[in-house]
Amino acid sequence: MFYYLRLTKSLDIHPKHFGPKLSEVIREKLIAETEGTCTGKYGYVVAVTRVDNISKGRIRQDQSGYATFEVEYGCIVCRPYKGEVLDAVVTSVNKMGFFAQAGPLQLFVTQHLIPEEFEASDDNAFVSMDQTTRIQAGTHVRVRIVGIKYDPTEVFCIATMKQDYLGVIGSDVI
Amino acid sequence: MESPSSSQDDEALAAAFDGEFEEEHGEADDAAEEPPEADRIDLGEDGGSAGSDLDLDDLAEEGYKEVEELEREAGITHRPAKRQRRVTFASDEPGSPGAGPSSPGAGPSGSGPSGGMAGAGGKPSAAAAAACLHPVWVFGLCGVCGVSKEDLEQRAGDAYGHYLTPGGGGGPPAAGAGAVRLKHLHASKEVEISQGEAERVRRGAVSRLLSRKRLILILDLDHTLLNSVHMAEVGPDVEGQLAEVMRREEEANMGPRRLLHCLADKKLWTKLRPGVFEFLEGLREVYEMHIYTMGDKTYAAEVRRLLDPAGRLFSSVVAKDHSTTQTAKHLDVLLSADELALVLDDTEAVWPGHRRNLLQIERYHFFPSDLRKWRTDGTALLEQGRDESATAGALATHMRVLRAVHARFFSQDDPSLPPLEQRDVRLVLAELKAKILTGCRITFSRCWAQDKNPRSEPLWQMAEGLGATCLPAYDPHETTHVVAAAGGTAKVHQARSAGKAVVTPSWLQGCAFRWERLPEADFPVSEPGAGGEGRGVSGSGGGSGHGRSAGGGGAPGGGGGGAGGGRDGRLLSAEEELKLAIAAAGGGGGGGAAGGSGSQGPGNGGTGGAKAAG
Numbered sequence: 001m002f003y004y005l006r007l008t009k010s011l012d013i014h015p016k017h018f019g020p021k022l023s024e025v026i027r028e029k030l031i032a033e034t035e036g037t038c039t040g041k042y043g044y045v046v047a048v049t050r051v052d053n054i055s056k057g058r059i060r061q062d063q064s065g066y067a068t069f070e071v072e073y074g075c076i077v078c079r080p081y082k083g084e085v086l087d088a089v090v091t092s093v094n095k096m097g098f099f100a101q102a103g104p105l106q107l108f109v110t111q112h113l114i115p116e117e118f119e120a121s122d123d124n125a126f127v128s129m130d131q132t133t134r135i136q137a138g139t140h141v142r143v144r145i146v147g148i149k150y151d152p153t154e155v156f157c158i159a160t161m162k163q164d165y166l167g168v169i170g171s172d173v174i
Numbered sequence: 175m176e177s178p179s180s181s182q183d184d185e186a187l188a189a190a191f192d193g194e195f196e197e198e199h200g201e202a203d204d205a206a207e208e209p210p211e212a213d214r215i216d217l218g219e220d221g222g223s224a225g226s227d228l229d230l231d232d233l234a235e236e237g238y239k240e241v242e243e244l245e246r247e248a249g250i251t252h253r254p255a256k257r258q259r260r261v262t263f264a265s266d267e268p269g270s271p272g273a274g275p276s277s278p279g280a281g282p283s284g285s286g287p288s289g290g291m292a293g294a295g296g297k298p299s300a301a302a303a304a305a306c307l308h309p310v311w312v313f314g315l316c317g318v319c320g321v322s323k324e325d326l327e328q329r330a331g332d333a334y335g336h337y338l339t340p341g342g343g344g345g346p347p348a349a350g351a352g353a354v355r356l357k358h359l360h361a362s363k364e365v366e367i368s369q370g371e372a373e374r375v376r377r378g379a380v381s382r383l384l385s386r387k388r389l390i391l392i393l394d395l396d397h398t399l400l401n402s403v404h405m406a407e408v409g410p411d412v413e414g415q416l417a418e419v420m421r422r423e424e425e426a427n428m429g430p431r432r433l434l435h436c437l438a439d440k441k442l443w444t445k446l447r448p449g450v451f452e453f454l455e456g457l458r459e460v461y462e463m464h465i466y467t468m469g470d471k472t473y474a475a476e477v478r479r480l481l482d483p484a485g486r487l488f489s490s491v492v493a494k495d496h497s498t499t500q501t502a503k504h505l506d507v508l509l510s511a512d513e514l515a516l517v518l519d520d521t522e523a524v525w526p527g528h529r530r531n532l533l534q535i536e537r538y539h540f541f542p543s544d545l546r547k548w549r550t551d552g553t554a555l556l557e558q559g560r561d562e563s564a565t566a567g568a569l570a571t572h573m574r575v576l577r578a579v580h581a582r583f584f585s586q587d588d589p590s591l592p593p594l595e596q597r598d599v600r601l602v603l604a605e606l607k608a609k610i611l612t613g614c615r616i617t618f619s620r621c622w623a624q625d626k627n628p629r630s631e632p633l634w635q636m637a638e639g640l641g642a643t644c645l646p647a648y649d650p651h652e653t654t655h656v657v658a659a660a661g662g663t664a665k666v667h668q669a670r671s672a673g674k675a676v677v678t679p680s681w682l683q684g685c686a687f688r689w690e691r692l693p694e695a696d697f698p699v700s701e702p703g704a705g706g707e708g709r710g711v712s713g714s715g716g717g718s719g720h721g722r723s724a725g726g727g728g729a730p731g732g733g734g735g736g737a738g739g740g741r742d743g744r745l746l747s748a749e750e751e752l753k754l755a756i757a758a759a760g761g762g763g764g765g766g767a768a769g770g771s772g773s774q775g776p777g778n779g780g781t782g783g784a785k786a787a788g
Contacts, residue, residue: 082320092359092360094359094490095375095378095379095509096310096317096356096359096365096367096375097310097317099359099360106313108312108313108317108360108365110310110312110317110318112309112310112317112318113317113318119382120378120382122382122386122388122462122489124489145320146319146320147315147316147319147320147321147322148315148320149313149314149315149322156312156313156314156315156363157313157315158312158313158315158316158317158320
């Protein structure tokens with residue numbers, strides 16, 4: 001799920017930037033250091049929308065010359081929850097299950113958690129027994145998250161499709 | 175210079191940012207700037223996950239109750255098996271994704287290992303996680319219940335210090351020892367599955383294949399289906415020839431089925447083997463095909479796009495980074511059954527455990543610089559200005575053989591075959607191979623040292639594999655062929671005078687590559703004087719191990735040098751030279767068969783004067 005958060009970050013700026021463009025530098029550094037990262041607490045930072053306030057810089061006492069700025073900013077984050085239902089697009093299918101993508105999240109659904117009507121077919125797809133539905137690259141599916149793992153730059157989830165109201169909901173492929 | 179520490183400059187900053195900045199924190203929020211309160215959810219200290227979860231669950235509960243009531247009033251009932259009653263999640267331990275599996279109601283979850291997931295609401299998370307056998311691990315999470323591997327290991331702690339050993343009930347992670355790591359399923363993450371799970375997948379694959387009457391075919395890329403060289407190795411004169419080839423292909427309007435390609439981002443020239451598209455299309459109905467190459471994965475993906483633009487031909491693509499070892503290939507990575515899989519590769523050395531599954535094909539040398547890496551003599555196809563035949567070349571031959579194997583494997587009426595589930599494609603392959611030289615009785619001369627045990631000699635075993643009977647001594651009544659690495663022996667004379675066929679070892683190799691009995695007249699043994707015993711063959715690749723021949727590609731006559739390519743100019747022992755002789759010309763030298771090869775010349779320096787007649 002996506003949220004808009006107001007967060008604070010401390011940035012250390014090298015003295016060479018202490019000039020007229022200081023705030024731009026701080027802004028760019030903030031964006032570079034937060035967009036695309038993720039934590040377990042806030043999720044995946046999708047974008048920094050605005051910088052609210054940059055504090056007065058405090059010069060570090062460790063002889064390095066850097067100054068620390070506390071920057072308050074507003075950002076959009078994507079934070080998945082266990083048990084959350086969301087729509088994803090299948091990226092690849094293999095014997096063990098399929099990989100899907102939902103925004104910045106990467107999901108994997110094992111064959112154990114796919115309804116029994118679907119069986120693995122030869123050409124990298126799951127086909128339902130009555131041949132009406134296929135799960136292959138490009139299919140839209142609705143899944144429920146079962147487990148989440150955060151890397152410094154990516155979020156991975158395990159999801160299930162084996163519950164009511166979950167399953168294939170459309171396709172990119174004609 | 176504005177220093178950030180003066181408040182007056184704060185205003186300047188604010189001005190510079192178009193009023194986005196407020197002077198002080200306490201300023202009232204600009205209503206226009208801020209999103210409406212309702213949309214902002216304030217996450218608590220720990221991200222508020224516990225709080226959010228509970229809210230969702232409560233809402234869900236209420237919703238379900240309402241629906242149940244309405245349904246009861248309307249008289250609608252549901253089959254209890256499919257109805258999901260409750261979805262409960264164990265509360266998150268602060269900060270860590272704990273083990274909170276969802277319970278799919280009473281639905282008989284057929285898959286064995288996940289059968290343990292019957293945890294209904296309220297069960298402590300540890301117990302629920304223990305009920306799951308964790309057969310699959312992706313991203314460090316169990317594929318079935320979502321518990322994180324580190325969590326589990328932490329919880330297991332000292333009591334299960336030996337959790338890496340197999341067994342030990344449901345608590346410790348099952349995918350410890352004996353786990354299969356599959357790296358080729360996802361671009362950067364590996365999927366790890368337990369032995370039990372791998373077995374399950376394998377059995378499923380086997381039954382699916384048998385019911386659809388398909389077998390598995392694993393294809394190598396380099397020198398088997400194509401030939402690639404770096405652009406740096408291509409000199410200007412070769413470039414000219416390549417341009418000529420490209421022009422000819424354009425004129426022939428081959429479009430996407432062009433054979434010569436230039437991969438710009440990888441700086442490679444790639445030449446597909448003639449007949450490759452026909453080969454792939456001809457076999458797609460009867461074989462499930464996989465690519466297994468020693469190249470890196472970006473190269474493999476590029477080549478796959480050339481061969482299979484629609485993406486439907488190959489079930490999986492395995493590259494060097496996905497193999498378990500750097501120098502060998504293994505079928506386990508594909509989760510397929512050994513009894514149903516065949517491999518088409520040009521080198522035998524990379525398949526140590528699967529020799530019987532292997533169909534060895536002649537190496538395809540199109541670019542001269544590539545040929546130089548294997549041998550010092552001979553000319554590549556590009557230099558000769560010609561190419562293998564699409565309809566009668568190596569790929570066409572192997573397609574014929576593969577179809578025959580498939581037909582024999584699935585034949586219904588033959589009483590000599592065991593029932594379908596017990597058939598082994600390796601036996602069928604061996605059976606077909608043994609038909610090539612039936613009726614031949616071969617005696618060897620000057621092929622190996624006197625004190626060796628003939629039956630363990632690779633040439634002997636190759637001949638027997640081809641269906642011939644090998645005799646340890648010359649018998650005027652029995653022997654039909656004498657295979658001699660050098661002329662001038664008593665056996666050769668006796669045979670010649672009795673009118674029996676006298677051939678070089680390359681004849682055997684050629685028959686193996688061509689899957690037919692080649693005319694003996696094309697492999698004459700010359701008398702000494704024209705080379706005598708091989709000596710100091712410099713640079714033609716180190717002798718190689720077992721009878722394999724590194725098989726000269728369909729190309730330039732004379733077989734390729736030893737596999738593994740070493741190119742040292744050292745003096746080789748007589749045996750190694752003999753093995754080279756086998757390799758010599760062999761490939762395709764074939765007489766008669768169009769396509770292929772050809773001429774050439776002075777084979778390897780003086781090894782017994784073996785000549786491959788074009």
